[in-house]
Amino acid sequence: MRWRRIFAVVRRHWYPMVHSAPRVVENFFWPIVDILLWGSLTLYLQRQDAELPLPIGFLLGGLLLWDLVFRSKNAVAITFIDEAYHRNVVSVLASPISPTEYLGGAVLWALAKAGASWLLLTGLAAGLFHFNVLAIGPQVGAYLGLLLVFGIALSLVVLGLVLRYGHAADELPWALAAIFIPFCAVFYPVAALPGWARDVAAVIPAAHVFEAMRAGLAARPQEWGSLWAAAGLDVLWLAGGFLFARSMFGLFRRRGYVTRYL
């Protein structure tokens, strides 16, 4: 494992961003739209003085935390899709960089991108809607870490599918979020889900984190059990994602899928 190669992957994706307004906008535009939408909804509900079972901040809290999963999940797979789009896959594969080093660079890049957009979101939530992310509780750092790891695990699954199905799977990074978000219970308690969906949510780390977040916002005792469950599931998801991506890379090599990128 050479850090020099890992940082070269980061530079590979940083350089085009520096002088590409559309790439910068892509990273910040949708988060801004989301915060304006959900922030406005939060303000509206607050003004209605409606009886809600939770402090209204759970909407913005959910959004701020979910965005981190969404961004980190996308960024890793998109680094590879970007290489394919720019006909750079074969050059990378023919170089001495190992799959693990490439993945390490892609994860670092994902963290940098997700972190930058998250900081912007957090600032906007505070500035425009007076939502302090620390209101979620001092455990917010643990929530962020757990969600980031889950996002990276999902990204490995997406990367595996992209390696397996090529361009046909290019839309998956976005589609996968739509599949997972109902089970993650971002904006409602897991108890609101039908029975079978609760079973699915039980094995998704993010669902446990959002449960813990809502408990924190409602000033209920911290649900440490939820956090430990999320941590255990994260380990399983990360290991599963890594093994899946590695196995798909093996298939990529055995079946000669590189010809898709010639």
Next chain:
Amino acid sequence: MDAIEAIGLRKSFRGVLAVDDVSFTVREGEIVALLGPNGAGKTTTLMMLLGITAADAGSVRLLGHRLPDERQSALQRLGFTASYVEIPGDMKVWQFLDVFAGFYGVTRKRGEEALEALGLGSMLGRTGNELSTGQRTLVGAAKALMTRPSILVMDEPTASLDPEVAERVRQVLLAEQRREGFAVLVTSHNMADVERMCERVIFLARGRIVADAPPAEISSRYGTEDLEAAFISIAEAQR
């Protein structure tokens, strides 16, 4: 020590044999062409030599390093470029070279020197989108040469270039080869190029080696005036 040693390479895709028991060597400093009609198995063979596609059977050694176990050490000393390899349109040339310098563990200055040697020193600040096809090919060549490789592998390096630019690319690469003494394995459909550049030709048809000899010997063996006629003769015989 051979620069490239391929023994008994075999690869099939969904039951169709693409490469069948291919064995050859390329000596250090030797320039060898891998020829064959479309679908003959050239690119599959190259991808196995680079460790990108796994062989069903057989073995590859690059500069004595066995693939896939010692792939990183082997590729450290191998330059690769192809007509289908491009500098991303939204990257500047110096950035592209900087990234690959990082991958290969060399300084970016080496990339800039290689670019200078190829006559494109003034293009460092341009993006891929601002380069012509010929210039992009040369940037790809600079990327391949900046590691001062012991082996240069090129897949159709001058395809889609006009004859004048293709000739310039060829001359520059040959001059670099003479100066640095690296082994070259090249695929091309331009037989005149191959006759001028290569000491030896390995001819693939239907995944098998059907000839392995200097260009003139292949022409004489097939009773043709030049390599192009021999190519047509071999390809027709294999249909």
